[in-house]
Amino acid sequence: MRIDVMFDTVCPWCFVGKRRLTQALARRPGVPLDLRYHPFLLNPDMPVGGIDRAVYLARKFGGTHRARRVLEAVSMASQGTGARFNFSAIRRMPNSVGSHRLLRVATECDRTDETLDAIFRAFFEEGRDIGDRAVLDDIAESVGLPMARVQAEFARPDGFTDVLTANARAHSMGINGVPSFVFSGSYAVAGAQEPDVLLRLIDLALETQVREPVTVS
Template sequence: MGGEVFGRGGAITVDVWSDVMCPFCYMGDTLLAQAVERFPHGDAVTVRYHSFQLMPELSKEPVDLVDLLVEKRGFPRDQVAGMHANVTERAAALGLDYRLDRAVTVNSRDAHRLSHFAAAGGRQNEMVHRLFRAYFTDGLNIADHASLADMAAEVGLDRDGAMEALKSGAFDDAVEADLRQARELGISGVPFFVLNDKYAVSGAQSVDAFLKALNTAWKTD
């Protein structure tokens, strides 16, 4: 029946490029999830996560986010405070508890490798959500291997296996492939959503915008 209403119908794959430290990615992912919940064919939607690194030049040594934005990016300190208040308020409206004062800003490459490790174990969605919460709410270090392995265990993955993957550099090629594909697709900012390799949605759009995109993909693919 849904096919009659929406057209041809079929499976929808949403490929999401995002970074664990991107405030709008966590929001965008939440908005997409709400749209899928409301979409009459939500069961036909598969979400896959791809790596995109903000500030890839960062090391694994934590830096203070406010200091980074002030000293390296040249933002006035009060403007940063205003931006953070605005982002925190927008996140709260979606039920997300942003604690940017606690954020441990580091290179996110290892967190991305863990996301791919989780994908291989069928738990990528849970892993990505745990990583977002780790950075934005819990103030955990997403470059610390012990913390990452603990989070992997929390979502049902083998802790030792995760630790081994992190130590060995596994899945770095998968991260690199995602970054390359992002460049090929011309993605310059995240979150970025691609539906069925055909339609794209850029940014943390509204639930209605995501619903419209899902309907478009459903009708035409």
């Protein structure tokens, strides 16, 4: 079964959603799985060097009080998933394109799951700037990615554009929020849904044969 996930590495709900998907899939062991992650940029106009986190939150949520309430909701939702958040440690809101490029290498090396977890932990638990190439290199080394391939990706002229193209493709599909999950090219749901909700869609995708499913490139 193919599952396409549209997400961003700076999206806390995506961290929660990934863990809830893992919990749902654990209840269907043995299911042949083709799990693919696709970039969706929450902040496509973010400067390459990022911006101050407090400034970002104030702009996005209209003030620190409202931002605090949203982040508290994320922390509450993460209970029982193993995802932890240390929002006070985050000083800079990064540009996430580089982290998506690192995940491209991870996918080629069949190390997507551990690499994505490492990126999420670095940002949300440790407050590290995942827009910084040195931080991304540290993450790559920590999960055993071949550094020559990482260097080749970041030297690739089309690498940045590829992420923007994937983001545009997600928008063209009608995706306007993340995480979004598409099961077998036919059944979609948005948001960090509870494992039971995801499990129902997994079962539906397993039970239903679709002759011409719509797939994500």
